[in-house]
Amino acid sequence: MGAFFDYPHRRYNPLADEWVLVSPQRTQRPWHGQIETPAVDPVPAYDPTCYLCPGNTRASGARNPHYTTTYVFENDFAALLPATPPNELRESAFFQAQSVRGICRVICFAPQHNVTLADLEPAALRAVVDTWVAQMAELSSHPELNYVQIFENHGAMMGASNPHPHGQIWGTAHIPQLVAREQATQAAYYAQHGRTLLADYLEQELERTQRLVCANASFVALVPFWAVWPFETLVISRRPHTTLLDLAEDERTDLATLLQQLIRGYNALFQTSFPYSMGFHQQPCDGEAHPEWHLHAHFYPPLLRSATVRKFMVGFELLGEPQRDLTPEQAAARLREALGSGLTYAQ
Numbered sequence: 001m002g003a004f005f006d007y008p009h010r011r012y013n014p015l016a017d018e019w020v021l022v023s024p025q026r027t028q029r030p031w032h033g034q035i036e037t038p039a040v041d042p043v044p045a046y047d048p049t050c051y052l053c054p055g056n057t058r059a060s061g062a063r064n065p066h067y068t069t070t071y072v073f074e075n076d077f078a079a080l081l082p083a084t085p086p087n088e089l090r091e092s093a094f095f096q097a098q099s100v101r102g103i104c105r106v107i108c109f110a111p112q113h114n115v116t117l118a119d120l121e122p123a124a125l126r127a128v129v130d131t132w133v134a135q136m137a138e139l140s141s142h143p144e145l146n147y148v149q150i151f152e153n154h155g156a157m158m159g160a161s162n163p164h165p166h167g168q169i170w171g172t173a174h175i176p177q178l179v180a181r182e183q184a185t186q187a188a189y190y191a192q193h194g195r196t197l198l199a200d201y202l203e204q205e206l207e208r209t210q211r212l213v214c215a216n217a218s219f220v221a222l223v224p225f226w227a228v229w230p231f232e233t234l235v236i237s238r239r240p241h242t243t244l245l246d247l248a249e250d251e252r253t254d255l256a257t258l259l260q261q262l263i264r265g266y267n268a269l270f271q272t273s274f275p276y277s278m279g280f281h282q283q284p285c286d287g288e289a290h291p292e293w294h295l296h297a298h299f300y301p302p303l304l305r306s307a308t309v310r311k312f313m314v315g316f317e318l319l320g321e322p323q324r325d326l327t328p329e330q331a332a333a334r335l336r337e338a339l340g341s342g343l344t345y346a347q
């Protein structure tokens, strides 16, 4: 396969049913540019102007409790509202719309303003996973909600509004379209093979090894064969769980540990608090059984060559299909090297 992968080619993403264009010849020339790390102003452990810090008042006028672990509240500027009147527009093929209902929450990962998931002690890190599971349990049993999206936008480059460690949780009455697409591909695969698509994919990646980044007894992080973002990764549970609710005690701890290890590897790579959007994909909570679903998390980080040089999805990518230069195999090797370097990035 070597020569084949040295030339421009397209790779298929069976989970999203999409193609990505890979142009490895563009990285044949080694890159000797300066890797500059932007100076970061020291961040205090408590910021009186932060709307997420314990005891502070939010934009809505609500006051945060003096929380000591994680803290979840309803988003004061929620994108979805729980009681939107039901409505549907089908005027013609061109004018179709439907009302949506949902619940949007913000989760503070820790009371300290100046930490990230990379810095949390094991117990505090595990508390984040436990809070995700508790939120999932509550929102997935809500009669009006059919899907729960847990995610984190990390870093200003990814649109995070505040350095205080936090993520979001959106419960929706509808199944979002990217989730619906993954559901269709996984259902078709399961119907044909009686196993989940990601169980079989993971098995084959574990044999091939070149795209693996890190792993423990319960989870594996790898750069998928079809990665679009330069250092995109997929975190897959070894057992074919359909949601976070299925995780056993040790698997929750393993998830926390693996996420932290992966984020530390990202941070070591360019000596920066690596920006990313990450989130879990899991089965809809629509009252149906979904044996085809396989719990996983996607990490979509924008950085390409340094703490400041990012990948842009423009031009051909907006008009044709996504394109990458660095191969997924090269990206995985770089991440493994960063993880093994022992380098840490402290904010």
Ligand code: H2U
Residues within 6 Å of the ligand: 051, 057, 058, 059, 060, 074, 075, 076, 077, 078, 106, 152, 153, 159, 160, 161, 162, 166, 167, 168
């Ligand atoms: P992001 O940093 O990923 O945007 O998440 C922060 C969320 O916090 C954002 O969705 C909400 C914003 O609406 N927020 C509040 O709910 N209350 C506030 O006082 C400010 C921000």
Ligand code: ZN
Residues within 6 Å of the ligand: 046, 047, 050, 051, 052, 053, 054, 112, 113, 164
């Ligand atoms: Zn804060």
